[in-house]
Amino acid sequence: MNTSSKFAKICLLSLAGLLCAINTGSIAFSQTAPQKDAMSSSVVVVAQTDRRIYSTADSIKISAALENTGGKIVYVDRRMFWTGLSGGLKLDIVDEHGKHLPAHFLSDAMMPPPREGDSSILVRLDSGFFYGTSVNLIAKDFFPKPGRYSIRVIYKSWLHKDSVPPELRGLPALWEDTPQIASEPVWIEITQ
Amino acid sequence: MQLSSGTHIPDGLLAANALLAENSRQGSRTYSGTLHQGFGVVISSTALGIPGTLYDGDVRSRCTGKEHDAESGNDYFGARYYGSSMGRFISPDWAAQAEPVPYAKLNDPQSLNLYAYVRNNPLTSVDVDGHDATDDDAIMSVDIMYHSELSRSRASKQYGESGSSDSSEQGNSGEEEYLSTIESGNDPAQQPLSSISVLGNKVGITYGSSLSSSDQLSASNAIGAAVGLINANACSLTDAEKSAIGQISSFAVVAPNSPLGTTGKGDMTLSTSYIGAVSAAWLGSLFGHEGQHDLNVGRYTGANAWRDEQSAGRTQLGIGNKIGFTGAERQYLENWIDDRNRTAMQQHMQQGYSY
Secondary structure, three states, X not given: OOHHHHHHHHHHHHHHHHHHXXXXXXXXXXXXXXXXXXXXXXXXXXXXXXXXXXXXXXXXXXXXXXXXXOOOOEEXXXXXXXXXXXXXXXXXXXXXXXXXXXXXXXXXXXXXXXXXXXXXXXXXXXXXXEEXXXXXXXXXXXXXXXXXXXXXXXXXXXXXHHHOOHHHOOOOEOOOOOOOEEOOOEEEEEEO | OEOOOOOEOOOHHHHXXXXXXXXXXXXXOOOOOOEEOOOOOEEOOHHHOOOHHHHOOOOEOOOOOOEEEOOOOEEEOOOOEEEOOOOEEOOOOOOOOOOOOOOOEOOEHHHHOOOEOHHHOOOOOOOOOOOOOOOHHHOXXXXXXXXXXXXXXXXXXXXXXXXXXXXXHHHHHHHHHHHHHHHOOXXXXXXXXXXXXXXXXXXXXXXXXXXXXHHHHHHHHHHHHHHHHHXXXXXXXXXXXXXXXXXXXXXXXXXXXXXXXXXXXXXXXXXXXXXHHOOXXXXXXXXXXXXXXXXXXXXXXXXXXXXXXXXXXXXXXXXXXXXXXOHHHHHHHHHHHOHHHHHHHHHHHHHHOOO
8 A cells, every 4th residue: 555545544534533523523412402492392381361352350360381292201390480581480461563561560579499408399291291370460450451462471490400409400301591481472352 | 596597586585576566566657767677786777868977987886876885885875875785775764754664565564674675676676765665556576477486485484584573463464465365366466467667667568368368477477587587687788788678668468370570669579379489588688679670760771671680689689698598599699690691681671571
Protein backbone atom coordinates (compact mmCIF):
# COMPACT_ATOMS: atom_id res chain seq x y z
CA MET A 1 0.00 0.00 0.00
CA ASN A 2 1.55 3.28 -1.02
CA THR A 3 1.52 6.46 0.96
CA SER A 4 -1.33 8.04 -0.94
CA SER A 5 -3.61 5.07 -0.46
CA LYS A 6 -2.71 4.98 3.21
CA PHE A 7 -3.59 8.65 3.46
CA ALA A 8 -6.87 8.05 1.64
CA LYS A 9 -7.70 5.20 4.01
CA ILE A 10 -6.94 7.34 7.06
CA CYS A 11 -9.09 10.13 5.68
CA LEU A 12 -11.90 7.72 5.01
CA LEU A 13 -11.72 6.26 8.47
CA SER A 14 -11.56 9.71 10.03
CA LEU A 15 -14.54 10.85 8.04
CA ALA A 16 -16.46 7.76 9.04
CA GLY A 17 -15.54 8.36 12.69
CA LEU A 18 -16.53 11.98 12.44
CA LEU A 19 -19.86 11.12 10.88
CA CYS A 20 -20.39 8.50 13.52
CA ALA A 21 -19.65 10.97 16.29
CA ILE A 22 -21.97 13.56 14.81
CA ASN A 23 -24.65 10.97 14.37
CA THR A 24 -24.26 9.71 17.92
CA GLY A 25 -24.49 13.24 19.19
CA SER A 26 -27.59 13.93 17.20
CA ILE A 27 -29.15 10.75 18.47
CA ALA A 28 -28.34 11.72 22.00
CA PHE A 29 -29.81 15.15 21.39
CA SER A 30 -32.92 13.75 19.82
CA GLN A 31 -33.38 11.54 22.82
CA THR A 32 -33.28 14.40 25.29
CA ALA A 33 -34.85 17.40 23.67
CA PRO A 34 -37.85 15.68 22.13
CA GLN A 35 -38.39 13.96 25.46
CA LYS A 36 -39.18 17.31 27.00
CA ASP A 37 -41.44 18.19 24.12
CA ALA A 38 -43.02 14.80 24.31
CA MET A 39 -43.76 15.34 27.95
CA SER A 40 -45.66 18.54 27.37
CA SER A 41 -47.28 17.37 24.17
CA SER A 42 -48.51 14.18 25.78
CA VAL A 43 -50.33 16.20 28.41
CA VAL A 44 -53.04 18.59 27.36
CA VAL A 45 -55.15 21.03 29.31
CA VAL A 46 -58.82 20.36 28.77
CA ALA A 47 -61.12 23.24 29.67
CA GLN A 48 -64.86 23.38 29.62
CA THR A 49 -67.67 25.47 31.01
CA ASP A 50 -70.89 24.26 32.52
CA ARG A 51 -72.93 26.17 29.94
CA ARG A 52 -72.42 28.18 26.81
CA ILE A 53 -74.68 31.14 27.51
CA TYR A 54 -74.75 33.16 30.72
CA SER A 55 -76.35 36.32 31.97
CA THR A 56 -74.17 38.83 33.79
CA ALA A 57 -75.63 37.70 37.09
CA ASP A 58 -74.75 34.07 36.54
CA SER A 59 -71.91 32.11 37.99
CA ILE A 60 -69.68 30.47 35.45
CA LYS A 61 -68.05 27.22 36.35
CA ILE A 62 -64.92 26.49 34.39
CA SER A 63 -63.37 23.07 34.74
CA ALA A 64 -59.80 22.40 33.79
CA ALA A 65 -57.85 19.18 33.78
CA LEU A 66 -54.47 17.89 32.78
CA GLU A 67 -55.09 14.89 30.60
CA ASN A 68 -52.49 12.36 29.58
CA THR A 69 -53.10 11.79 25.90
CA GLY A 70 -49.80 10.03 25.33
CA GLY A 71 -49.01 6.39 25.67
CA LYS A 72 -46.74 6.64 28.71
CA ILE A 73 -47.23 7.41 32.35
CA VAL A 74 -46.79 11.04 33.36
CA TYR A 75 -46.71 12.56 36.83
CA VAL A 76 -48.07 15.99 37.74
CA ASP A 77 -47.95 18.24 40.79
CA ARG A 78 -50.74 17.30 43.18
CA ARG A 79 -51.29 20.94 44.07
CA MET A 80 -53.40 22.63 41.50
CA PHE A 81 -54.55 26.12 42.29
CA TRP A 82 -55.52 29.16 40.25
CA THR A 83 -52.28 30.85 41.13
CA GLY A 84 -51.05 31.91 37.76
CA LEU A 85 -48.04 30.80 35.84
CA SER A 86 -45.75 30.75 38.83
CA GLY A 87 -46.92 27.21 39.33
CA GLY A 88 -50.57 26.64 38.67
CA LEU A 89 -53.50 27.53 36.48
CA LYS A 90 -54.44 30.78 34.90
CA LEU A 91 -57.33 32.08 32.88
CA ASP A 92 -56.82 33.86 29.62
CA ILE A 93 -59.96 35.65 28.49
CA VAL A 94 -60.29 37.35 25.14
CA ASP A 95 -63.28 39.12 23.64
CA GLU A 96 -64.69 38.40 20.22
CA HIS A 97 -62.39 41.00 18.67
CA GLY A 98 -59.34 39.20 19.96
CA LYS A 99 -58.67 41.75 22.66
CA HIS A 100 -57.60 40.71 26.13
CA LEU A 101 -59.90 42.05 28.79
CA PRO A 102 -58.60 44.88 30.95
CA ALA A 103 -56.73 43.67 33.98
CA HIS A 104 -58.42 43.81 37.30
CA PHE A 105 -56.98 40.83 39.07
CA LEU A 106 -53.53 39.32 39.09
CA SER A 107 -53.42 35.59 39.57
CA ASP A 108 -50.34 35.75 41.63
CA ALA A 109 -49.85 33.44 44.53
CA MET A 110 -46.79 31.45 43.69
CA MET A 111 -46.78 27.83 44.66
CA PRO A 112 -44.11 27.21 47.24
CA PRO A 113 -41.90 24.15 47.16
CA PRO A 114 -43.51 20.98 48.46
CA ARG A 115 -43.17 20.30 52.14
CA GLU A 116 -39.96 18.50 52.91
CA GLY A 117 -40.27 14.77 52.38
CA ASP A 118 -43.68 15.01 50.75
CA SER A 119 -43.58 11.80 48.76
CA SER A 120 -47.17 12.23 47.59
CA ILE A 121 -46.51 15.48 45.78
CA LEU A 122 -46.79 13.81 42.39
CA VAL A 123 -49.98 12.39 40.95
CA ARG A 124 -49.60 9.57 38.49
CA LEU A 125 -51.50 9.97 35.26
CA ASP A 126 -51.78 6.82 33.26
CA SER A 127 -52.56 7.13 29.59
CA GLY A 128 -56.07 8.48 29.19
CA PHE A 129 -56.36 9.68 32.78
CA PHE A 130 -56.88 13.27 33.82
CA TYR A 131 -56.50 15.36 36.95
CA GLY A 132 -58.13 18.72 37.43
CA THR A 133 -60.11 21.28 39.30
CA SER A 134 -62.60 24.04 38.61
CA VAL A 135 -63.09 27.72 39.18
CA ASN A 136 -66.27 29.68 39.73
CA LEU A 137 -66.51 33.16 38.31
CA ILE A 138 -69.28 35.67 38.73
CA ALA A 139 -69.91 36.71 35.14
CA LYS A 140 -70.27 40.41 35.82
CA ASP A 141 -66.91 40.47 37.63
CA PHE A 142 -65.02 39.13 34.66
CA PHE A 143 -67.03 39.98 31.59
CA PRO A 144 -67.85 43.66 31.48
CA LYS A 145 -70.53 43.63 28.83
CA PRO A 146 -72.62 41.23 26.77
CA GLY A 147 -70.84 39.54 23.95
CA ARG A 148 -68.84 36.49 23.03
CA TYR A 149 -65.67 35.65 24.85
CA SER A 150 -63.09 32.92 24.58
CA ILE A 151 -61.58 31.38 27.65
CA ARG A 152 -58.35 29.47 27.71
CA VAL A 153 -56.82 27.81 30.71
CA ILE A 154 -53.05 27.78 30.92
CA TYR A 155 -51.05 25.49 33.15
CA LYS A 156 -47.43 25.93 34.15
CA SER A 157 -45.48 23.73 36.49
CA TRP A 158 -42.91 25.30 38.76
CA LEU A 159 -41.91 22.07 40.41
CA HIS A 160 -38.16 21.66 40.73
CA LYS A 161 -36.65 18.23 40.87
CA ASP A 162 -34.47 19.19 43.77
CA SER A 163 -37.51 20.20 45.81
CA VAL A 164 -39.01 16.72 45.86
CA PRO A 165 -37.74 13.61 47.61
CA PRO A 166 -34.85 11.98 45.75
CA GLU A 167 -36.82 8.88 44.90
CA LEU A 168 -39.22 11.00 42.83
CA ARG A 169 -36.67 12.92 40.82
CA GLY A 170 -36.28 10.35 38.11
CA LEU A 171 -39.97 10.15 37.35
CA PRO A 172 -41.34 11.49 34.07
CA ALA A 173 -43.17 14.49 35.48
CA LEU A 174 -44.15 17.97 34.44
CA TRP A 175 -41.15 19.67 36.01
CA GLU A 176 -40.47 23.38 35.94
CA ASP A 177 -38.66 23.14 32.63
CA THR A 178 -41.80 21.90 30.91
CA PRO A 179 -43.31 24.66 28.80
CA GLN A 180 -46.67 26.06 29.75
CA ILE A 181 -49.63 24.21 28.35
CA ALA A 182 -52.70 26.06 27.09
CA SER A 183 -56.13 24.63 26.46
CA GLU A 184 -58.12 25.15 23.32
CA PRO A 185 -60.34 28.21 23.67
CA VAL A 186 -63.84 27.71 24.97
CA TRP A 187 -66.35 30.22 23.68
CA ILE A 188 -69.15 31.52 25.84
CA GLU A 189 -71.78 34.15 25.33
CA ILE A 190 -72.71 36.72 27.92
CA THR A 191 -76.20 38.19 27.69
CA GLN A 192 -77.77 41.07 29.59
CA MET B 1 -42.98 27.52 72.36
CA GLN B 2 -41.71 27.43 68.85
CA LEU B 3 -44.00 28.70 66.17
CA SER B 4 -41.94 27.56 63.30
CA SER B 5 -38.56 28.08 61.86
CA GLY B 6 -37.00 29.26 65.03
CA THR B 7 -39.38 31.92 66.23
CA HIS B 8 -39.75 31.47 69.94
CA ILE B 9 -42.60 32.88 71.93
CA PRO B 10 -42.38 32.94 75.68
CA ASP B 11 -44.77 30.44 77.18
CA GLY B 12 -46.29 33.14 79.28
CA LEU B 13 -47.80 34.63 76.19
CA LEU B 14 -49.88 31.63 75.46
CA ALA B 15 -52.35 31.96 78.25
CA ALA B 16 -52.41 35.69 78.01
CA ASN B 17 -53.12 35.65 74.34
CA ALA B 18 -55.77 33.01 74.62
CA LEU B 19 -57.47 35.04 77.29
CA LEU B 20 -57.40 38.11 75.16
CA ALA B 21 -58.72 36.45 72.09
CA GLU B 22 -62.29 37.34 72.95
CA ASN B 23 -61.37 40.97 73.17
CA SER B 24 -59.74 40.73 69.83
CA ARG B 25 -62.99 40.06 68.13
CA GLN B 26 -64.76 43.01 69.55
CA GLY B 27 -63.28 45.28 66.96
CA SER B 28 -60.04 46.98 66.50
CA ARG B 29 -58.38 50.28 66.39
CA THR B 30 -55.08 51.01 64.85
CA TYR B 31 -52.62 53.58 65.93
CA SER B 32 -50.71 55.52 63.44
CA GLY B 33 -48.10 56.74 65.83
CA THR B 34 -46.70 53.84 67.72
CA LEU B 35 -46.54 50.25 66.72
CA HIS B 36 -45.25 47.58 68.93
CA GLN B 37 -43.99 44.25 67.79
CA GLY B 38 -42.39 41.35 69.49
CA PHE B 39 -42.00 40.74 73.16
CA GLY B 40 -40.55 43.75 74.79
CA VAL B 41 -40.21 45.85 71.70
CA VAL B 42 -42.27 48.43 69.96
CA ILE B 43 -41.69 49.44 66.43
CA SER B 44 -42.45 52.43 64.44
CA SER B 45 -42.00 52.62 60.76
CA THR B 46 -41.41 55.37 58.35
CA ALA B 47 -43.04 53.17 55.83
CA LEU B 48 -46.21 53.37 57.84
CA GLY B 49 -46.20 57.09 58.11
CA ILE B 50 -44.00 57.66 61.11
CA PRO B 51 -41.43 60.39 60.68
CA GLY B 52 -38.04 59.07 59.78
CA THR B 53 -36.45 60.86 62.69
CA LEU B 54 -37.76 58.10 64.87
CA TYR B 55 -34.98 56.02 63.48
CA ASP B 56 -32.30 58.35 64.55
CA GLY B 57 -30.45 55.73 66.45
CA ASP B 58 -28.95 56.96 69.65
CA VAL B 59 -31.76 59.08 70.99
CA ARG B 60 -34.72 57.12 69.79
CA SER B 61 -35.10 53.44 69.78
CA ARG B 62 -35.27 51.92 66.34
CA CYS B 63 -37.72 49.33 67.55
CA THR B 64 -39.87 50.93 70.17
CA GLY B 65 -40.62 54.21 68.53
CA LYS B 66 -40.22 55.69 71.98
CA GLU B 67 -37.50 57.73 73.54
CA HIS B 68 -34.68 55.43 74.46
CA ASP B 69 -32.49 56.22 77.41
CA ALA B 70 -29.12 54.90 76.38
CA GLU B 71 -27.75 55.11 79.91
CA SER B 72 -30.44 53.04 81.60
CA GLY B 73 -31.49 51.06 78.57
CA ASN B 74 -35.13 51.93 79.23
CA ASP B 75 -37.72 53.31 76.85
CA TYR B 76 -39.77 56.32 77.83
CA PHE B 77 -43.46 55.81 77.18
CA GLY B 78 -44.71 59.04 78.69
CA ALA B 79 -46.31 57.78 81.85
CA ARG B 80 -43.54 55.35 82.69
CA TYR B 81 -40.27 53.84 81.63
CA TYR B 82 -40.22 50.44 80.05
CA GLY B 83 -37.37 48.06 80.72
CA SER B 84 -36.83 46.15 77.53
CA SER B 85 -34.37 43.81 79.19
CA MET B 86 -37.12 42.70 81.57
CA GLY B 87 -40.02 42.94 79.17
CA ARG B 88 -42.04 45.02 81.63
CA PHE B 89 -42.42 48.51 82.99
CA ILE B 90 -40.10 49.43 85.81
CA SER B 91 -42.87 51.11 87.82
CA PRO B 92 -46.55 50.27 88.37
CA ASP B 93 -49.25 51.82 86.27
CA TRP B 94 -51.10 54.78 87.68
CA ALA B 95 -54.18 56.87 86.96
CA ALA B 96 -55.01 60.51 87.46
CA GLN B 97 -57.82 59.56 89.81
CA ALA B 98 -56.84 57.31 92.68
CA GLU B 99 -57.86 53.73 92.01
CA PRO B 100 -56.85 50.54 93.77
CA VAL B 101 -55.89 48.94 90.47
CA PRO B 102 -55.78 51.44 87.63
CA TYR B 103 -57.25 50.34 84.30
CA ALA B 104 -58.22 46.98 85.74
CA LYS B 105 -60.67 44.82 83.90
CA LEU B 106 -62.00 42.16 86.14
CA ASN B 107 -62.51 39.71 83.33
CA ASP B 108 -58.89 40.02 82.32
CA PRO B 109 -56.38 38.93 84.94
CA GLN B 110 -53.52 40.34 82.91
CA SER B 111 -54.89 43.81 83.37
CA LEU B 112 -54.31 43.44 87.11
CA ASN B 113 -50.59 43.24 86.65
CA LEU B 114 -49.55 46.85 87.00
CA TYR B 115 -46.09 46.22 85.59
CA ALA B 116 -47.11 44.27 82.52
CA TYR B 117 -46.43 45.63 79.07
CA VAL B 118 -49.55 45.55 76.86
CA ARG B 119 -50.96 42.85 79.12
CA ASN B 120 -48.19 40.56 78.05
CA ASN B 121 -49.50 40.49 74.53
CA PRO B 122 -46.89 42.44 72.60
CA LEU B 123 -47.32 40.59 69.37
CA THR B 124 -50.53 42.33 68.61
CA SER B 125 -51.19 45.03 71.14
CA VAL B 126 -50.30 48.65 71.41
CA ASP B 127 -49.11 50.88 74.19
CA VAL B 128 -49.34 54.50 73.29
CA ASP B 129 -48.56 56.37 76.47
CA GLY B 130 -47.25 54.02 79.09
CA HIS B 131 -50.61 53.42 80.70
CA ASP B 132 -52.57 50.28 80.13
CA ALA B 133 -53.58 51.26 76.65
CA THR B 134 -54.86 47.94 75.53
CA ASP B 135 -58.51 48.71 75.98
CA ASP B 136 -60.82 46.14 74.56
CA ASP B 137 -61.08 47.44 71.06
CA ALA B 138 -57.39 48.04 70.69
CA ILE B 139 -56.33 44.48 71.01
CA MET B 140 -56.15 42.35 67.97
CA SER B 141 -55.01 38.95 68.88
CA VAL B 142 -53.33 36.67 66.42
CA ASP B 143 -53.07 33.99 68.93
CA ILE B 144 -56.00 31.72 68.68
CA MET B 145 -53.56 29.43 66.99
CA TYR B 146 -51.93 28.91 70.31
CA HIS B 147 -55.12 27.93 71.95
CA SER B 148 -55.01 24.27 71.20
CA GLU B 149 -51.66 24.12 72.88
CA LEU B 150 -52.90 25.78 75.99
CA SER B 151 -53.08 23.20 78.70
CA ARG B 152 -55.00 23.63 81.86
CA SER B 153 -51.82 23.47 83.90
CA ARG B 154 -50.16 26.11 81.81
CA ALA B 155 -53.19 28.32 82.08
CA SER B 156 -53.33 27.82 85.81
CA LYS B 157 -49.71 28.65 86.15
CA GLN B 158 -50.00 31.76 84.06
CA TYR B 159 -53.07 33.04 85.76
CA GLY B 160 -51.68 32.24 89.14
CA GLU B 161 -48.69 34.37 88.40
CA SER B 162 -50.65 37.33 87.23
CA GLY B 163 -51.42 40.22 89.49
CA SER B 164 -50.61 40.81 93.08
CA SER B 165 -51.92 38.82 95.99
CA ASP B 166 -54.79 41.24 96.26
CA SER B 167 -55.83 40.43 92.77
CA SER B 168 -55.30 36.71 92.83
CA GLU B 169 -58.93 36.06 93.48
CA GLN B 170 -59.86 37.89 90.34
CA GLY B 171 -57.19 36.02 88.46
CA ASN B 172 -58.56 32.69 89.53
CA SER B 173 -62.02 33.83 88.65
CA GLY B 174 -60.89 34.70 85.18
CA GLU B 175 -59.20 31.36 84.79
CA GLU B 176 -62.28 29.47 85.88
CA GLU B 177 -64.45 31.45 83.55
CA TYR B 178 -62.12 30.82 80.68
CA LEU B 179 -61.72 27.12 81.31
CA SER B 180 -65.42 26.77 81.89
CA THR B 181 -66.06 28.36 78.54
CA ILE B 182 -63.71 25.93 76.85
CA GLU B 183 -65.27 22.93 78.52
CA SER B 184 -68.76 24.04 77.58
CA GLY B 185 -67.79 23.91 73.96
CA ASN B 186 -68.25 27.64 73.54
CA ASP B 187 -64.62 28.52 73.47
CA PRO B 188 -64.51 32.14 72.38
CA ALA B 189 -61.15 31.58 70.79
CA GLN B 190 -62.64 29.14 68.31
CA GLN B 191 -63.99 31.84 66.05
CA PRO B 192 -62.29 33.01 62.89
CA LEU B 193 -60.73 36.44 63.07
CA SER B 194 -62.49 39.23 61.26
CA SER B 195 -59.42 41.41 61.29
CA ILE B 196 -55.84 41.28 62.36
CA SER B 197 -53.12 43.78 63.09
CA VAL B 198 -50.18 43.52 60.75
CA LEU B 199 -47.36 45.81 61.79
CA GLY B 200 -50.00 47.91 63.48
CA ASN B 201 -52.22 48.17 60.43
CA LYS B 202 -55.65 46.67 60.54
CA VAL B 203 -56.22 44.06 57.88
CA GLY B 204 -59.81 42.94 57.47
CA ILE B 205 -60.39 39.27 56.83
CA THR B 206 -63.40 38.00 54.94
CA TYR B 207 -64.45 34.45 54.29
CA GLY B 208 -66.26 33.01 51.32
CA SER B 209 -69.86 32.20 52.12
CA SER B 210 -69.43 28.63 50.99
CA LEU B 211 -66.67 27.92 53.49
CA SER B 212 -67.46 25.80 56.50
CA SER B 213 -66.78 27.21 59.94
CA SER B 214 -63.94 24.77 60.44
CA ASP B 215 -62.36 25.81 57.15
CA GLN B 216 -62.68 29.43 58.17
CA LEU B 217 -61.12 28.72 61.52
CA SER B 218 -58.24 26.78 60.01
CA ALA B 219 -57.53 29.61 57.60
CA SER B 220 -57.84 32.15 60.37
CA ASN B 221 -55.35 30.25 62.49
CA ALA B 222 -52.93 30.01 59.61
CA ILE B 223 -53.20 33.73 58.92
CA GLY B 224 -52.69 34.39 62.60
CA ALA B 225 -49.55 32.31 62.59
CA ALA B 226 -48.22 34.08 59.52
CA VAL B 227 -48.94 37.53 60.86
CA GLY B 228 -47.47 36.52 64.18
CA LEU B 229 -44.19 35.85 62.42
CA ILE B 230 -44.30 39.22 60.67
CA ASN B 231 -45.04 41.11 63.84
CA ALA B 232 -42.56 39.21 65.93
CA ASN B 233 -39.79 39.92 63.44
CA ALA B 234 -40.77 43.47 62.64
CA CYS B 235 -37.54 44.92 63.92
CA SER B 236 -35.53 43.02 61.37
CA LEU B 237 -37.66 44.08 58.41
CA THR B 238 -36.50 46.93 56.23
CA ASP B 239 -38.59 50.04 55.74
CA ALA B 240 -39.27 48.96 52.18
CA GLU B 241 -40.49 45.56 53.33
CA LYS B 242 -42.71 47.15 55.95
CA SER B 243 -44.03 49.52 53.37
CA ALA B 244 -44.99 46.66 51.09
CA ILE B 245 -46.65 44.74 53.89
CA GLY B 246 -48.40 47.92 54.96
CA GLN B 247 -50.17 48.14 51.62
CA ILE B 248 -52.36 45.19 52.45
CA SER B 249 -55.60 46.15 54.10
CA SER B 250 -57.85 43.23 53.27
CA PHE B 251 -57.46 39.49 53.04
CA ALA B 252 -60.14 37.40 51.38
CA VAL B 253 -60.24 33.73 52.21
CA VAL B 254 -62.02 31.97 49.39
CA ALA B 255 -63.02 28.52 48.30
CA PRO B 256 -60.43 26.36 46.54
CA ASN B 257 -62.06 26.92 43.19
CA SER B 258 -61.32 30.62 43.03
CA PRO B 259 -58.65 32.73 41.40
CA LEU B 260 -55.91 33.65 43.86
CA GLY B 261 -53.90 36.83 43.89
CA THR B 262 -54.59 40.53 44.11
CA THR B 263 -56.32 43.36 42.34
CA GLY B 264 -53.40 45.61 43.19
CA LYS B 265 -55.51 47.70 45.54
CA GLY B 266 -54.36 46.56 48.93
CA ASP B 267 -56.05 43.23 48.88
CA MET B 268 -54.97 39.65 48.69
CA THR B 269 -57.11 36.63 47.95
CA LEU B 270 -56.11 33.11 48.87
CA SER B 271 -58.04 29.89 49.08
CA THR B 272 -58.36 27.64 52.07
CA SER B 273 -56.54 24.90 50.24
CA TYR B 274 -53.65 27.17 49.32
CA ILE B 275 -53.42 28.54 52.83
CA GLY B 276 -53.41 25.02 54.17
CA ALA B 277 -50.65 23.98 51.84
CA VAL B 278 -48.08 26.63 52.65
CA SER B 279 -45.93 27.38 55.67
CA ALA B 280 -46.62 30.29 57.98
CA ALA B 281 -43.48 31.98 56.73
CA TRP B 282 -44.51 31.62 53.12
CA LEU B 283 -47.97 32.94 53.84
CA GLY B 284 -46.54 35.85 55.77
CA SER B 285 -44.10 36.66 53.02
CA LEU B 286 -46.96 36.90 50.54
CA PHE B 287 -48.18 40.00 52.31
CA GLY B 288 -45.00 41.62 51.08
CA HIS B 289 -45.24 40.13 47.62
CA GLU B 290 -48.76 41.36 46.95
CA GLY B 291 -48.10 44.63 48.70
CA GLN B 292 -45.08 45.23 46.50
CA HIS B 293 -47.26 44.73 43.44
CA ASP B 294 -49.47 47.47 44.84
CA LEU B 295 -46.49 49.76 45.15
CA ASN B 296 -45.39 48.86 41.64
CA VAL B 297 -48.64 49.73 39.92
CA GLY B 298 -47.80 51.72 36.80
CA ARG B 299 -44.09 51.35 37.32
CA TYR B 300 -43.28 48.40 35.11
CA THR B 301 -45.17 48.03 31.88
CA GLY B 302 -44.84 46.39 28.51
CA ALA B 303 -41.65 44.44 28.07
CA ASN B 304 -40.64 45.33 31.60
CA ALA B 305 -43.66 43.75 33.24
CA TRP B 306 -41.49 40.91 34.46
CA ARG B 307 -39.63 43.34 36.65
CA ASP B 308 -42.80 43.89 38.62
CA GLU B 309 -42.88 40.21 39.50
CA GLN B 310 -39.18 40.19 40.21
CA SER B 311 -39.54 43.17 42.48
CA ALA B 312 -42.44 41.55 44.34
CA GLY B 313 -40.52 38.31 44.59
CA ARG B 314 -37.46 40.06 45.96
CA THR B 315 -39.52 41.75 48.62
CA GLN B 316 -41.12 38.45 49.46
CA LEU B 317 -37.73 36.80 49.65
CA GLY B 318 -36.36 39.45 51.96
CA ILE B 319 -39.29 39.10 54.29
CA GLY B 320 -39.32 35.34 54.10
CA ASN B 321 -35.68 35.13 55.03
CA LYS B 322 -36.41 37.10 58.17
CA ILE B 323 -39.53 35.33 59.27
CA GLY B 324 -38.50 31.76 58.78
CA PHE B 325 -38.15 30.57 55.20
CA THR B 326 -36.68 27.13 54.89
CA GLY B 327 -33.72 26.68 52.63
CA ALA B 328 -35.97 25.06 50.06
CA GLU B 329 -38.40 27.96 50.09
CA ARG B 330 -35.56 30.42 49.71
CA GLN B 331 -34.02 28.51 46.83
CA TYR B 332 -37.38 28.08 45.15
CA LEU B 333 -38.11 31.77 45.18
CA GLU B 334 -34.59 32.70 44.18
CA ASN B 335 -34.96 30.53 41.13
CA TRP B 336 -38.23 32.19 40.25
CA ILE B 337 -36.94 35.74 40.40
CA ASP B 338 -33.64 35.05 38.72
CA ASP B 339 -32.99 37.22 35.68
CA ARG B 340 -32.70 34.07 33.60
CA ASN B 341 -36.34 33.38 34.37
CA ARG B 342 -37.51 36.66 32.95
CA THR B 343 -39.47 35.03 30.15
CA ALA B 344 -41.58 33.06 32.57
CA MET B 345 -42.06 36.10 34.79
CA GLN B 346 -43.05 38.16 31.78
CA GLN B 347 -45.64 35.59 30.75
CA HIS B 348 -46.82 35.39 34.31
CA MET B 349 -47.40 39.12 34.50
CA GLN B 350 -48.80 39.68 31.03
CA GLN B 351 -51.25 36.87 31.17
CA GLY B 352 -51.87 37.37 34.82
CA TYR B 353 -53.42 40.69 34.10
CA SER B 354 -55.39 39.47 31.20
CA TYR B 355 -58.77 39.28 32.83
